Amino acid sequence: MTDLERRLTRLGSELHWPETPDVAARVRARLNDAMEPADGADPADVDRRPPLRRARRRLLARAGLRRSLALALVALLVLAGGVFAAVPSVRDSVLEFFGLQGATVERRDELPPAPALHRLELGERTTLERARGELRFEPLVPHAAGSPDHVFLNSQVPGGELALAYRPARGLPEAHSTGLGLLVGEFRGDLLPEYLGKIAGQATSIDRLRVDGRRAIWIEGAPHLFFYRPPDSDFAESDLRLADNVLLLQRGNLLVRLEGGFSRDRAIALARSLE
């Protein structure tokens, strides 16, 4: 070993590395969680596979649940658009993958052509009070943005889908993709075992983060595309639409989506005000 190599090794021992978190306890908790029987499972329907295989199965099942959460949220925002014509091309030139457990976000050299913007299809106009009576979850409102200007309910989806629309205002600049200051989407996704994908170009930043300990993904910068794969199809990506900055946040069995032209800090503040 040369003198420089010795100096480098010594330097490594003198660095203040970030404190190592208790990864073992958290991994153990996740594996325990994966091995527990599902709520309401029939005791007679005991999985007799070895524990490790059972754990893997549960982990995969939970990944599928997260896919369903993500898909359901995207379905809330689907436009009356056509099938994504460039299906083969979207599978080319993938530069990076980002995981959202079941969902994937892919970064590519360049985005495939996107359809023109259409009117958002968010469901039936309603009020928060009426929606509360039909939804199978307690709706969350980002109080930092005040009361929504419009409330939409899509009761075709199991559990119901809620959309809260806010006009552009101070701190909520108009988003090109929606024409709104803030669009909030919420619903339970545990009934739609589907698959969500996102495609982002080089100019889009994708960060995994936690908001008050809850898993979240922040997508910022150039617009990105959504696509999904129906569960019974080999590969049938459907184009949904372009989206502006988006914060995806998991709140228990809800997935909450905040979209707008605002900053990451503003999105986090909005997420923290959800009650």
Next chain:
Amino acid sequence: MEDRPPNEAELVARARGGELDAYEEIVRLHQTIAFRTAWVITRSAADAEEAAQDGFVKAHAALPRFREGAPFRPWLLAIVANEARNRVRGAGRHARLAQRVAEERRPDDAVPSPEAALLDSEQRALLLAAIERLPKPAREAIACRYLLDLSEEETAAALDCPRGTVKSRLARALDRLRLELAEAEA
């Protein structure tokens, strides 16, 4: 019967049999090096923690595919480092190595050893600054091989490249560091 700590091969065998206690012990053995390796790649403690957690969970799921008798740490670091690469953010928000040098001498260095004296604060700063100026692949190779003290095999696994590539990256990086330090110290 003598009560001795189980070796890693025993732990892996028990974990493959479904013993979560054994796997938890494996994680404890490797969590620091896994977390630091992820940090070298992401330069974010939060991302490194997630990468380490997800990497260990995925490694657990992949245990049936782990080749019995093979070294465990390179295999594990490859999985964790891959998770870390998936979380690499855009430029400009990473912690810098130079910000993480010990500000004070540690108590046990109160009387500097010859090596400690060699690495005085000015030289450390020069060396860290020179490392930061290296291209990313070379910087990560230096960080893994020397700062983390990984073996060549482990460095190759963490960086997802052949050992020959690690050797050549290290050789070029060391040459460049020597040149920069010589210029700075001239």
